[in-house]
Amino acid sequence: MKTNLLDFNHKSLKEFVKNIGEKPFHADQIFKWIHQRGVSDIAQMTDLSKKLREYLLEHCEVYAPEIAEEQIAKDGTIKFKVRLRDGNCVESVFIPEDDRGTLCISSQVGCSLNCSFCSTARQGFNRNLTPGEIIGQVWMVARRLEKLDENYIHSKKITNVVMMGMGEPLLNFDAVVTAMDIMMDDLAYGLSKRRVTLSTSGVVPMMHRLKEVSESSLAVSLHAPTNELRNILVPINKKYPIEELMAVCREYFKIGGKRRIMFEYVMLEGVNDSIEQAHQLVKLLGDLNCMVNLIPFNPFPETIYKRSSNTRIREFQKILDAAEITCITRRTRGDDIDAACGQLVGKVADRTSRSRLMKKKSSPGVNQ
DSSP states (O other): OOEEGGGOOHHHHHHHHHHTTOOTHHHHHHHIIIIISOOOOGGGOTTSOHHHHHHHHHHEEOOOOEEEEEEEOTTSOEEEEEEOTTSOEEEEEEEEOSSOEEEEOOSEEEOSSOOTTOTGGGGOEEEEOOHHHHHHHHHHHHHHHHHSOTTTOSOOSOOEEEEOSSSOGGGGHHHHHHHHHHHHOTTTTOOOGGGEEEEESOOHHHHHHHHHHOOOEEEEEOOOSSHHHHHHHSGGGGTSOHHHHHHHHHHHSOTTOSOOEEEEEEEBTTTTOOHHHHHHHHHHHTTOSEEEEEEEOOOOTTOOOOBOOHHHHHHHHHHHHHTTOEEEEOOOOSGGGTOSTTOOOOBOOOSSOHHHHHHHHHSTTOOO
16 A cells, blocks of 8 residues: 555654655655645646656555535534545534634544543444544645635634544544644644644543643543543543543643643533532632633433533533633534534444444333
8 A cells, every 4th residue: 555645744754755765855845735735646746856756656645535425504514524445434524703714623433432422432433543534634624615615604714623523532642643743834734733722531641741742732521520420421530530630731731821721511401510510610620720611512312411501501601700710601513414512423333332232222122
């Protein structure tokens, strides 16, 4: 199989070019052709020498996943079902706004975690995505947006990327970091560190590693103020409890800096939305430099959860506001096409058998 040039960040592409006997500056040229100009045909990279192009044509390719399906929601949100070479599909979502265009991308085929309020978790897990399959979602969507009718969307440019699609990014660490490096590279997409965000359920050892090698922003899927409840909602908490999670969060960005960690908190009626739990959350976060993003739950088939009322969400937010914790309520986008947070499912050849077990548990006559 040919080497996929999308798998390289700038540094590793320079090493690759050097190892085949060429000058490192050719990596700059190739990088620009691929990411800035969106060229996948190596023959069109005309400022490369004929010898180098011939080598690359024989041994390399620029291969991105393909769009298998595209849906546009009433609010302009676009969901892409992205087909991989092996037949699996993941989903990416573009959220256009007047001043920005945010792309939510996937890092795994399915998810290896089992968060109880997430539709992706019910699909089971197949494998990690390669760096080329991760950055390929950005590459592919950027090309597609150029062709879309402006009447459909407010913005046609990707200004922000969030690793909040299918999968736990920190369990595919190297590939995700490589892809984010490309997003933030000036010779590629040139996104600032504040505009590339990784969302994790709390894989504490990998959070320590990420702090050392990447300047991306960080979002933590918290969803509960106590270990007892979080063990149910986010089972990885049994391995890395809240005390360990908060410890790494407190040291993540330099003390005195302006950057903050964002905590995501999905609002589940009668589960984690009580006034008492709001006060517990205030106590947990304390003086941590952070903001809290309250997410109205987005239902999916066979879920046991319901969305908190708007009144309860406002009451919950008022308590955080009173404690001077920056708090916003996320506006639900794309829920009419199942493109909202927690609704992405793709098409997964489940190696874990979780999807089959979930269906069995939810079938009539089966003991719960």
